[in-house]
Amino acid sequence: MASGQGEDVTVLYVDSDSHEADATAERLERADERLSVRTATSAGEALQSLTDTTIDCLVSADDVGERNGLEILEAVREDYDDLPFILFADSGSEDLALEAVSAGATLYLPKTNGEEQYSVLADQICNAVERACASQRAATERRISRVVREINEALARATTRDDIDEQVCAIISAAEPYRFAWIGEHDPASNTVEPRASAGVEEEYLDRIEITTDDTETGHGPTGQAVRQGELAVLQDIPGDPRYEPWREPALERGYKSSAAIPLDYEDTVYGVLNVYADRREAFDEYERQLLSNLGETIAHAYHRIDLQRRNTEQIRQLERTNALLSTLFDTLPQGVLAEDESREVLAVNQQLFDLFDLDGSPDTVEGADCTSLAKSVSGMFTDPEGFVSRIDELISTREPVDNEALELADGRIFERSYRPLDLPEGAGHLWVYRDSTGRRRRHRELETILERMNDAVLVHGEDSTFMFVNRAAIEQYGYDEAEFLDMRPQDLDVPDEAEHVTERVERVRREGELVFETEHRGASGETFPVEINAAAVRFRGEPAILSIVPDITERKQRERELRRQVDRLDEFASVVSHDLRNPLNVAQGRIDLAREDCDSDHLDDAARGIERGLSLIDDMLTLARAGEQASDMEPVDLSEIARASWDHVETLDANIAVDIDATVRGDRSRLRQLLENLFRNAVEHGSTSPHSQARGDAVEHGSTSPRSQARGDAVEHGGTDVTVTVGSLPDGFYVEDDGPGIPDEHREDVFEPGYSEDEEGTGFGLAIVQQIVEAHDWRIRVTDGEDGGARFEITDVVFVERE
Numbered sequence: 130m131a132s133g134q135g136e137d138v139t140v141l142y143v144d145s146d147s148h149e150a151d152a153t154a155e156r157l158e159r160a161d162e163r164l165s166v167r168t169a170t171s172a173g174e175a176l177q178s179l180t181d182t183t184i185d186c187l188v189s190a191d192d193v194g195e196r197n198g199l200e201i202l203e204a205v206r207e208d209y210d211d212l213p214f215i216l217f218a219d220s221g222s223e224d225l226a227l228e229a230v231s232a233g234a235t236l237y238l239p240k241t242n243g244e245e246q247y248s249v250l251a252d253q254i255c256n257a258v259e260r261a262c263a264s265q266r267a268a269t270e271r272r273i274s275r276v277v278r279e280i281n282e283a284l285a286r287a288t289t290r291d292d293i294d295e296q297v298c299a300i301i302s303a304a305e306p307y308r309f310a311w312i313g314e315h316d317p318a319s320n321t322v323e324p325r326a327s328a329g330v331e332e333e334y335l336d337r338i339e340i341t342t343d344d345t346e347t348g349h350g351p352t353g354q355a356v357r358q359g360e361l362a363v364l365q366d367i368p369g370d371p372r373y374e375p376w377r378e379p380a381l382e383r384g385y386k387s388s389a390a391i392p393l394d395y396e397d398t399v400y401g402v403l404n405v406y407a408d409r410r411e412a413f414d415e416y417e418r419q420l421l422s423n424l425g426e427t428i429a430h431a432y433h434r435i436d437l438q439r440r441n442t443e444q445i446r447q448l449e450r451t452n453a454l455l456s457t458l459f460d461t462l463p464q465g466v467l468a469e470d471e472s473r474e475v476l477a478v479n480q481q482l483f484d485l486f487d488l489d490g491s492p493d494t495v496e497g498a499d500c501t502s503l504a505k506s507v508s509g510m511f512t513d514p515e516g517f518v519s520r521i522d523e524l525i526s527t528r529e530p531v532d533n534e535a536l537e538l539a540d541g542r543i544f545e546r547s548y549r550p551l552d553l554p555e556g557a558g559h560l561w562v563y564r565d566s567t568g569r570r571r572r573h574r575e576l577e578t579i580l581e582r583m584n585d586a587v588l589v590h591g592e593d594s595t596f597m598f599v600n601r602a603a604i605e606q607y608g609y610d611e612a613e614f615l616d617m618r619p620q621d622l623d624v625p626d627e628a629e630h631v632t633e634r635v636e637r638v639r640r641e642g643e644l645v646f647e648t649e650h651r652g653a654s655g656e657t658f659p660v661e662i663n664a665a666a667v668r669f670r671g672e673p674a675i676l677s678i679v680p681d682i683t684e685r686k687q688r689e690r691e692l693r694r695q696v697d698r699l700d701e702f703a704s705v706v707s708h709d710l711r712n713p714l715n716v717a718q719g720r721i722d723l724a725r726e727d728c729d730s731d732h733l734d735d736a737a738r739g740i741e742r743g744l745s746l747i748d749d750m751l752t753l754a755r756a757g758e759q760a761s762d763m764e765p766v767d768l769s770e771i772a773r774a775s776w777d778h779v780e781t782l783d784a785n786i787a788v789d790i791d792a793t794v795r796g797d798r799s800r801l802r803q804l805l806e807n808l809f810r811n812a813v814e815h816g817s818t819s820p821h822s823q824a825r826g827d828a829v830e831h832g833s834t835s836p837r838s839q840a841r842g843d844a845v846e847h848g849g850t851d852v853t854v855t856v857g858s859l860p861d862g863f864y865v866e867d868d869g870p871g872i873p874d875e876h877r878e879d880v881f882e883p884g885y886s887e888d889e890e891g892t893g894f895g896l897a898i899v900q901q902i903v904e905a906h907d908w909r910i911r912v913t914d915g916e917d918g919g920a921r922f923e924i925t926d927v928v929f930v931e932r933e
Contacts, residue, residue, distance in 0.1 A: 138258050140166045141184045142217075143175045143201060145194040153188075153217075156244065161251035172196040176204060181368075183411050184212065185258045186235075188250070191218035191225075199232055206233045211265055213257035217250060235261070266416060273420045276304045280424065284431040288438075290400075293431055294326030301405055302329025308384055309406040311335060315342060315356050315399055322352055322402060329406075330383050337379045347375050351390035355402050361422045363389045363413045380406070387412040391425035393432065400432040464564040471556040473500045473525075485544070485563055486510065512537045524548045525559055533671050535566070542567045573670060585680040586660075589669050594618040594635070597674065606681055608653030619677075622650045624657055638664045638675050647682070658683050714740050762797045765930050768863055771798065772856045775805035783851065784813045790858040795928045796906055804902045805856075805865070807895040808922055812854045812867035815920075855915075859923060862908065866921035877912040 144150035154166035169175040191198040226237040283296035301310040311327035320343040341348040354362035385406040393400040465482030508514035528550040536544040545566040551558030586603035599614040883897040915921040
């Protein structure tokens with residue numbers, strides 16, 4: 130509403146005579162340029178104008194068609210209590226004037242002749258509007274003051290954010306002319322505002338709307354504007370303002386005519402946005418807007434207070450927990466502890482200190498006592514009483530931290546003292562820690578004696594990599610004296626090509642705890658020699674260190690080279706022998722084939738089987754001789770894949786395989802394949818569940834890696850037509866089992882012996898080859914019962930690796 134003081138005033142003039150109405154409007158606007166006069170020729174049209182437009186004053190003639198002026202006044206007062214209403218009658222009397230004022234008219238003014246009456250009417254309109262504005266402003270101030278007072282009281286009582294949200298919404302929505310209030314949370318990530326509390330005439334309004342803070346249609350309302358600009362935003366005309374289009378229909382259904390959004394910001398923290406809806410247009414004048422802005426700041430400050438109280442409460446609880454923990458820790462520490470302030474008065478002391486120094490009383494009795502006197506009273510326990518006291522004074526003066534300083538007692542014990550300067554709120558302080566290290570130091574001396582007497586070189590270096598201990602064997606092995614050693618680092622012993630790996634190996638020892646590796650060292654004479662380093666992370670003399678036992682392995686390396694030469698010669702010999710033996714047997718086999726063309730004799734079949742057995746023996750013996758060599762071509766091998774591939778290289782007849790493993794091991798692919806082929810062949814040839822094979826259940830193996838033995842037909846004789854072989858996983862390896870008759874307990878220790886077989890046509894080398902391959906990988910193998918009673922071979926100590 131206009132104030133009437135220099136502002137434009139919108140007037141609605143009602144008269145059933147349209148010509149008279151237009152003429153009156155023109156004369157009023159001419160009489161006072163502040164007036165803007167609209168006209169209506171019926172009561173219905175007048176009431177509709179009040180709904181559609183903000184009117185500051187209504188002037189009505191006494192005869193408006195179907196209704197007179199008093200009847201129009203009664204209709205207006207039903208919805209507009211404070212709207213100035215002037216009855217401008219053609220003729221009048223005191224009775225009509227009294228009746229009009231009694232009915233709620235602001236003024237009754239009879240028409241007269243001449244233009245002056247319009248000037249009088251214009252003045253009366255402005256005066257009425259000014260009085261109405263003043264009265265309305267006073268009522269607004271009282272209403273808002275009451276709302277602000279109630280909210281302030283609620284904020285003072287609130288202990289949580291939820292309390293604030295609920296009380297603010299409830300108080301505002303209960304005050305005229307507000308119908309609904311809600312508080313929303315801004316989500317910067319999605320640019321949306323989600324309601325968190327509401328009160329008033331809502332009827333699922335919030336469920337039907339979407340409010341954003343971006344530059345879209347749903348972000349152009351008061352809420353989006355308030356969040357973006359950080360200040361109050363008002364929309365005074367919900368029915369007519371195009372910015373409210375996304376929410377107009379549900380808002381009008383609930384009687385919302387104007388809206389205000391107040392950001393709830395304190396310093397750099399956005400606590401939300403308060404939204405208020407009124408039941409009339411232009412509900413938020415300048416005064417009300419200012420009060421609402423101030424209210425928003427007050428609410429945000431209350432949020433901030435709640436946050437501070439919560440943080441303070443959490444800090445107090447944390448401090449109490451910390452104090453309780455420290456107090457418990459202080460009392461239960463195995464060391465004696467004493468804290469003193471800048472004036473050298475005891476702040477705290479634990480029972481362990483009393484026990485160490487055999488003091489009378491309890492810790493509580495010495496709090497506040499003079500530490501200088503206390504130190505002097507116990508100094509007689511030490512071999513150097515004056516030194517004990519003067520060293521304390523020196524540490525207090527320099528405030529330099531000290532760890533595990535040894536103190537000799539007159540009775541032979543040894544205490545260790547550590548010192549730390551303290552920064553207390555009231556000034557400097559001092560913390561002392563004492564412990565009896567007699568037993569530990571004795572053990573350290575015993576350990577050093579053991580290390581000193583070891584035949585292998587022992588080197589210990591600290592975190593700065595400088596050697597802190599070497600034994601006599603190290604001095605003899607390297608040719609440096611002890612003083613030289615204690616000024617050296619591990620890099621100084623390695624040959625140049627190896628020195629660059631020292632840092633990496635040291636970090637690995639610290640990370641993994643231990644490491645064994647071979648390298649090459651150089652002695653004082655310049656001579657180099659191979660060494661094996663067994664390094665472990667330890668604590669030595671109370672400090673983190675790495676202890677290395679470093680034997681000279683020159684002789685071992687020489688033996689390994691000699692053994693390799695012998696193995697090479699043996700391999701060469703085996704190859705020559707197998708070649709020389711195989712040639713005449715191949716010739717004999719060819720002659721037998723030619724003889725079969727001339728005659729058919731069982732003697733030829735027996736001879737052929739004998740030659741075949743001899744060739745198989747040569748193949749298996751050569752394989753066995755080579756199987757024990759250390760596996761060298763190590764690589765990741767997929768067990769499932771190699772199991773299926775190995776199965777395809779064995780004459781399996783109608784046997785079945787079930788591969789139930791999904792793991793990758795580190796091994797020699799070629800030898801692992803030999804291992805699986807021999808186990809598969811053994812299962813197929815001796816694992817049949819047919820009556821024929823069960824009758825000879827004590828036969829335990831008949832394996833070979835040669836194509837010849839793979840192709841021979843004796844597997845058919847041994848059964849294997851219905852056996853199922855399973856490859857499965859173990860926690861530290863894998864197994865191969867069959868569902869045949871199994872291996873009797875009395876034979877399980879013998880099956881890996883070379884040549885062991887109860888099959889007349891078997892070579893007895895298949896499982897021996899398997900064991901050799903297992904040992905070459907540093908694995909283990911054992912025989913046990915399968916789940917269905919067959920034989921089960923378990924290979925363990927296997928190293929699994931991740932698939933690449």
